[in-house]
Structure formats: structure tokens, C-alpha cells
Amino acid sequence: MKDKSVLILGATSSLARAVATLLACEGASLYLAGRDVFEVERIAADLAVRYRANVKWDAFEATEYGEHREFFDRVVAALGGLDIVVSSLGELGDQALAQTDFEHARRIMDSNYTAVASILAQAANYMEEQGKGLIVGISSVAGDRGRQSNYVYGSAKGACSLFLQGLRNRLSRRGVRVITVKPGFMDTKMTFGKQGMFLVASPEAAAGAIVRGMRGSGDVLYVPWFWRWIMLIIRLIPEPIFKRMKL
């Protein structure tokens, strides 16, 4: 990843920070973007102090779609080109609240899907034009099957996964690679203290798997790898049975 120019969207999430840390350590130039610019700046400072990394940062409002184009151009200008985009956008939200308050449900859908579609469209067009590039979209295993416990978030992540799949299909012969990352449970603020968590991975371990995946050639990356098989089993359960299960 040495000398690669990387844009990281949603840079304050612990997974994004761990990915940025590994890339900075390998000598990549980074542009960190997130809503909470105070925190983004601290993460950028950390990478600059620890790895003497070339790090730029700025605020990014994921749902201000009208500004995405200009934002993207600014990033490309600041980095002098762009090789990789990592999107870690999205919030878990509160399923119970989303069932009664559609504004909350829409916020979950917007941050996990619409925003991703909008900003990655910019990246896709730019990379298609230059004939190379790598787009890493962090989706979720929650998007693999709708479940009562988080289907609003899951539906947005599912749409996000489909969008990335379509993008991959469109760009595969244009020299642009698209990776869909589907993390399972991770030890982040989303899950800290939540009941019913198992096989929880650290953000550092997950980031290691993602960066290895970026060097490899796969399309859909489950993180950690065993979630591929867990989700396969979950997807294979027939709907008449699945609909009665408590998941």
C-alpha cells in the first residue's frame, strides 16, 4: 500500500481507524473524512505522529448529497489522485425506535445506503475514467437476510451490498476492483455491552483481514472468514421455518 492515495469515509469508526492505521503504517497517503471533524482530526494527528504518515482530513456530511461531487474533487486534488476508497459509513441505529419513528428509520437507511450510493458513484465514475482503482465498501452480515432484531439496518446494508455488487459488475472490465466487506460481530461502540454477542472480533483483527483482502483478489469478504459459512447456513434456512425463528 506504499504511496497509494486512500480516501477513508466514516473515519471515526473503530474499524475505519484500524484500517487507516494499517495503511498509514505501510506508507499510504490518507484522506480521512467523517462528520465529527474534531475526532477525525485527532485520528489524523495520531497517524501523523505514530507513522509520520501523510494524512489529510476534513468534515464529510454523508447525507448532504449535493455536496458530494465538490467534496470528492477536493479529495482528489488534495491527494493528487486517488487509488483506493474505503467506505465505513453507516450507523446501527435503534430497531425498536425505527419501527415507530420513520425519521429514525430513514436516517438508518440514508447513512447505510443512500449516502454510500451517492459518494461511491463519484468514486466509481472517477476510477472508471482513470481505468484503475479499488473501492472497498463495508457492508454487514446483517444485510444477508432480514431478521426481526435489526431489519431496518439490515435492509439498508443489504441494499448497500447489492449496490456494490452492481458496481463490481459494471467496473470489472474497466480495471476497477470493488470489494464488499461483510463484518460479523465486532468489538466496537455499536456492540459494547450488548447481549447475545458471540465470536466478537477486535477492530484490529478485522482491519488486518480487510487489508489482506485488498491485496488479494476476492470480491466478497466476510470478516472474520467463518461468517461466510455461518451466513450460508442462515440463508439456507427455508423461509417457512425462518419466519418463526427468533433471530
Added chain:
Amino acid sequence: MEATVSGWGRYPVVQTQLMRPEKVSALTAIVTAVEDAKLLARGAGRSYGDAALNARGYTVLTERLNRMLAFDSESGVLRCEAGVTLEEVLAVFLPRGWFPTVTPGTKFVTVGGLICCDVHGKNHHRDGSFSGCVKNVKMVLASGDEAECSPVANKDLFWATAGGMGLTGMVVEAEFALRRVESAYIRLRSIKSANLDETMALLEEHDAKYRYSVAWIDCLASKGSLGRSIVLLGDHATLNDLDGEQRRHPFRVKRKPQVSVPFDMPSALLNRYSMTCFNSLYYGRQFSKDAQSIVDYDSYFYPLDVILQWNRMYGQKGFVQYQCVIPPADSRKALIELLTRCSTSGRGSFLSVIKRFGEQQGLLSFPTPGYTITLDFPVKPGLWEFLNELDQIVLKYGGRVYLAKDARLSPDGLRQMYPELPRWLAVKAALDPDNLFSSSLAERLKLYPE
């Protein structure tokens, strides 16, 4: 999240509500969010007793607030968040020629912990405790306000916080100076002493000449050998001290394989005989009276860090580390009484060290001029009575015990040992009148305004 936690000594064990903020704003929000509950920040959890425990209250883990914010490569001053560990500082800055000004015997400690326990190292006689290298501390107070303090500005808060066991507020970030070094190696001189008088004479003779000094003491030797030791003196090796491969790559140190103690050792294995045997072997390991060598910083400062979870050596019930300091006038008498008491009781300790301290810094900082001794004791029947006896010896000679290692001192004992306590309590009363910041240690020792 409800969780069961303990300190490094694994005694006591308490239930607490854990929180783990990942943003500064989340940390400050906690102060205003909790009502009618006690709050305590916890770093790496390396204090031994109940200093980092908050039974029935909220424990705020700082591990994800570990961003390094700025480094001045002229002055060596690092600004970072409270959750940064010395291990991280060493990994980043030792290859650039910088070493922590003060380090305890483990690198698995956070900056917040170093400040709040005002930690000392093997160079206390020369460089003082950690607060001596701290330039600025940014905290969040009980009022929810942020405050900055340093040895020159807002001094009351600073000297109440350094050694204040996290009870004045939560450290958000700090600036502290690192020391320039030419290599990752230590020029070590180790001298064997036959008894306590010789040990003390050696330390007094050499302290002025070496940055680091400590004596490993065989606490189970008795009679004429009472206090026999290996005195370890050290300085940062300069390039001229090194040759060959070390000189070509002065900051390249081979990573040691880390091993882990995979289960709790049966406590029956820790008895008078096994400990005497271990201590004799350790003492006998060095043949010559006076030996010189070059060792890497890890083996010198952090010998136990390669054994992850070494605290399991003391069995499932845990252990207490008893560290006290005795003023110089009576150090010798007190050490003889303490060591005699240990060797007759048979409650020996694997590793026991003594060292001379310089001046005290924070209001509740542990180090004061005199000799300090550190002893480990597995929790076994009769231990509490035995440690109370040690307290009596320490009190008789005007000494004190270290709160970062304590799990059982009485409020009365504390009041006799720490004469600056009323001044500290006055600062606490002004800043935190409702006693928002508390800990199991603070509850036990009544470290709050009446």
C-alpha cells in the same frame, strides 16, 4: 455493561458497570449523564489492589482514547490521550531515540494511570516521579467542565491530580517529556552484597553515579545473610558502550517470545520451601561479586512483561503487593524488622526489591525520601493480620504504603501515613463536593470530604 473486574493482584474482585468511550465528547458526556452514581476512569488496570475498581459504580475504560496528538522532536514533548500505553510510546519513539523519562516495572500502563498514581521508576533518586516530566494535563471535572493544569498553572489541581488516584477528575490528555537516548540498551552493573548493611552502603555509594538503581533482595535469607541482595545499577548505553551489531543498529532489539501463564498455579506450590529455593537460585545465579554487561531495555526495565498474566503465578485467590517507604533516619531499623518478620513468618515473596527515593511531588504521591521495599504475598489465611503488623512497623518509623498497590490499609493508617491529606481533601472538596469521582480504594480509605 455489568462486569466483574479486579486489579493486577486479582484481589479483590468487584462488580461494576463498564463503559468504554471512543470519543472525547463521549467521555465528557458521561460526567453529566450519570446521576447518583460514582465514576472512575480505569486505564490498563495494572494497579494491584482496588485503586482501579469501582464497586457498585461506573468504571470508564480509557483504552480506546489512545490517540497521540503531537510530538515536538526538539524538546521530546509528546501530547497524547490518557489511554496511550508506555508500550505504544516505546514502539513509536524508542526507534527515534526517545525513552520515557520515568517508567515503572511494566510497560503495560497508560498515561492516565502514570499521572494519577504518580508512578516512580528505578531513577526516582535522580529524576523524581512521573509528574516531574508532565508539562500539562487536560481533564474533565465533576462539574462537567474541562480544565488544564500543570506545575506552573492551576497548580493546586495539578498536585492533587498527580498521585490523586483518579479522584480529582478524568484525565483526557497530557503532555510529557521523553528523554533522548543513544540506544535501546542499558549498561548494567550488578554487585552482590552479603547482607543488608552492605546493600545499603552500595546503594548510597552508587546512587549519585547511576541514573537507575535498585536492589533485588532475598527476603527469605535470615541471620547473618539478612538483606543479601544483588544491586543493579544502570545507565542508558551510549554508542561508545556498544560494539558490533548493537552499535550498527542501536535501536534494534530482538523481540522476545512472550509466554503466558495459562492457568492459576495451585497455591499449595507457593510455600516457604519453593520460595526459599527460588530466592536462593536467583541470588546464586550471579557468580562474580561485581559484573558488568550490556542488556536491552526490555530485559532491564520490564523482565516480567514477557510472561503475560504472571499474576496467575500466585494462584486463584490472588496476591497483594506490599510496598512501603521508610524515612532515611530509620530505614535500616525498619527494613531489618520487616525482613525479619517476613523470614520468620515464611511468607516470602518471589521478587522483592529495595530502592532509595528522592523528594515527594504530588500531595498524595507515594515516594518520599528514604528506602522503599516491595514484597508480594499470596492471599492466604492470616495474611491480613500479618500485613497489619507490617503497617505497625511502617507507622512506627514514620513510613507509608503505596496506594497503587494497596488493597487493605485502614483509613486511620492512611491518615497517619499521608500528612498532606488534609490539603488534598480541601482541593477535592472544592472541585468535587458531591464526590462524583470515587473508587473502591477511595471508599475503603475514606478519601472524600466528610
